[in-house]
Amino acid sequence: SSELTQDPAVSVALGQTVRITCQGDSLRSYYASWYQQKPGQAPVLVIYGKNNRPSGIPDRFSGSSSGNTASLTITGAQAEDEADYYCNSRDSSGNHPFGTGTKVTVL
Amino acid sequence: QVQLVESGGGLVKPGGSLRLSCAASGFTFSDYYMSWIRQAPGKGLEWVSYISSSGSTIYYADSVKGRFTISRDNAKNSLYLQMNSLRAEDTAVYYCARLNDYGDHRFDYWGQGTLVTVSS
Numbered sequence: 001s002s003e004l005t006q007d008p009a010v011s012v013a014l015g016q017t018v019r020i021t022c023q024g025d026s027l028r029s030y031y032a033s034w035y036q037q038k039p040g041q042a043p044v045l046v047i048y049g050k051n052n053r054p055s056g057i058p059d060r061f062s063g064s065s066s067g068n069t070a071s072l073t074i075t076g077a078q079a080e081d082e083a084d085y086y087c088n089s090r091d092s093s094g095n096h097p098f099g100t101g102t103k104v105t106v107l
Numbered sequence: 108q109v110q111l112v113e114s115g116g117g118l119v120k121p122g123g124s125l126r127l128s129c130a131a132s133g134f135t136f137s138d139y140y141m142s143w144i145r146q147a148p149g150k151g152l153e154w155v156s157y158i159s160s161s162g163s164t165i166y167y168a169d170s171v172k173g174r175f176t177i178s179r180d181n182a183k184n185s186l187y188l189q190m191n192s193l194r195a196e197d198t199a200v201y202y203c204a205r206l207n208d209y210g211d212h213r214f215d216y217w218g219q220g221t222l223v224t225v226s227s
Contacts, residue, residue, distance in 0.1 A: 033213040035152070042202060042217040043152065049211035086152050090212045094157075094166040096142070101151040 004032075004087055004099035011105040012077045022070045022087030022099045032070035032087045034063060035098075043086065047072055074104070082106045109133040109216045111203045116221030123193050123225070129186040129203030129218060137161075137181040140206035142214060143188045145199035145223075153199070156188070157206050171197075193225045 004024040012018035022032055031050060035043040045054050047063035060075045070089070074081055087099035115127040129141070142157035156167045156177040165177055176189040186203055200220040207215045 031211050033211070035214070037152075042219050043214075044217070045213055045215050048213035048215075052211075054215060084151075088152075088154070088214065094164075095168065096154045096157060096166075096206070096212065097168075098144075098152040098154055 004089060004097055006085075006087060006099040006102045008100070009103040009105065011107055012074070013107050014079065015076055017073065017075045018077055018104060020072045020074075020085050020087075020102045020104065022072075022089075023068055024089065024097075024099075025068055026089045026091040026097075027065060027068050027070050029092065030089045031065060032063070032089045032099075034061075034070075034072045035086045035088065036081075037084045037086065038082075046085075077104075077106050079106050109205070111205065111216055111218035113201065113203050113218045113221040116201065116223045118224045118226065119193055120227050121194060121225055124189070124191045125193065125223060127188040127190065127201055127203075127221060127223070131184045131186065131203075131205075134205070136179075136184040140208050141179060141186045142204045142206045143177060143186075144202045144204055144214070144217075145197075146202070146220075147196070147199040150199075155201070158186070190223070193223075195225050197223065198225045199223060 033048040037043040051063045064071045085102045110132045112130045143155040158177045174192045178187045202220045203218040204214040205216040
């Protein structure tokens with residue numbers, strides 16, 4: 001199945017902007033979805049499709065895509081945004097692999 | 108509100124079997140694809156399997172193909188994962204998630220997970 005690669009860790013100053021990327025061949029054909037996971041909790045969907053936010057997700061979260069790369073941007077990061085973030089995408093074989101995950105630290 | 112509650116986890120010896128269940132409520136279960144996703148201790152998320160709304164289409168990750176079987180009972184609003192020939196590397200929290208295929212695919216609701224430990 002296809003692989004999705006993410007940077008292991010990024011940090012951002014409180015109130016600043018951070019972009020998390022996800023690379024993989026399947027992203028040329030399908031949009032990614034993005035999940036936030038805090039310690040000891042189940043993941044939560046934050047972005048899907050071209051740039052859609054589920055109800056209750058703050059508008060500081062946004063998504064974009066170009067070629068084989070999908071991005072999740074947090075504009076004006078808050079302390080509560082510190083978490084692990086995973087991308088996911090279907091591939092042409094029916095699999096739905098997750099990215100390797102990015103740990104976001106808010107300084 | 109949508110609720111997914113997993114059960115059936117526990118300690119099992121290598122080579123053993125376990126059956127996980129996921130009870131769904133708050134939505135029309137028979138209208139949605141469902142999936143199992145797992146997370147080994149301290150590791151990332153790993154998609155395991157999904158099943159279409161009718162049960163006619165099923166996919167598995169290569170790591171579990173031939174050992175795990177996903178199924179559903181729409182009359183009981185329940186999803187299952189039969190796990191056979193378990194290995195130490197199958198130790199993980201197993202999440203049940205709704206795979207929303209209306210438009211772009213996404214896992215829009217998750218259960219809290221059930222822990223499976225494979226150890227002698």
